Amino acid sequence: MTEIFLGLLIGGASVWIGQFVRINQxxxxxxxxxxxxxxxxxxxxxxRIGIILIIxxxxxxxxxxxxxxxxxxxxxxxxxxxIVAVVLIxxxxxxxxxxx
Numbered sequence: 248m249t250e251i252f253l254g255l256l257i258g259g260a261s262v263w264i265g266q267f268v269r270i271n272q273x274x275x276x277x278x279x280x281x282x283x284x285x286x287x288x289x290x291x292x293x294x295r296i297g298i299i300l301i302i303x304x305x306x307x308x309x310x311x312x313x314x315x316x317x318x319x320x321x322x323x324x325x326x327x328x329x330i331v332a333v334v335l336i337x338x339x340x341x342x343x344x345x346x347x
Contacts, residue, residue, distance in 0.1 A: 254311035261304030269297025277340075287343050295339040303332045 264276055272293035274280045286292045310325045 250311040250314070254308055258304045258306075258308030258310075261307055262301050263304075265297045265300030265304060267297075268293050268300065277336075284340060284344060286340075287346060292339060292343040295342075296336055299332050299335050299339070303329060 267273065268276070270293075272286075272289035274286060274289075274292075274296075306325050306328050310321050313321045
């Protein structure tokens, strides 16, 4: 029961942050913002990062529920998805800095 609560809490926070980034194009959640990089196209970057965070949040919410049927394979899949999400966010920032 604790796993489900933690999954809902962390996943809900990720969905909320993703929606916040998508709507407000605010990036203060990310390290180095303002010091190391400044977004060129805030709307496009906000949409890209927001959608990635929302997908990660939905996966985090569904993982403890699906774990009862599929076992620990789900947790491994969500962990791989989290690593891919970090790579995609870094790629989205890089694409934004190049002007794409």
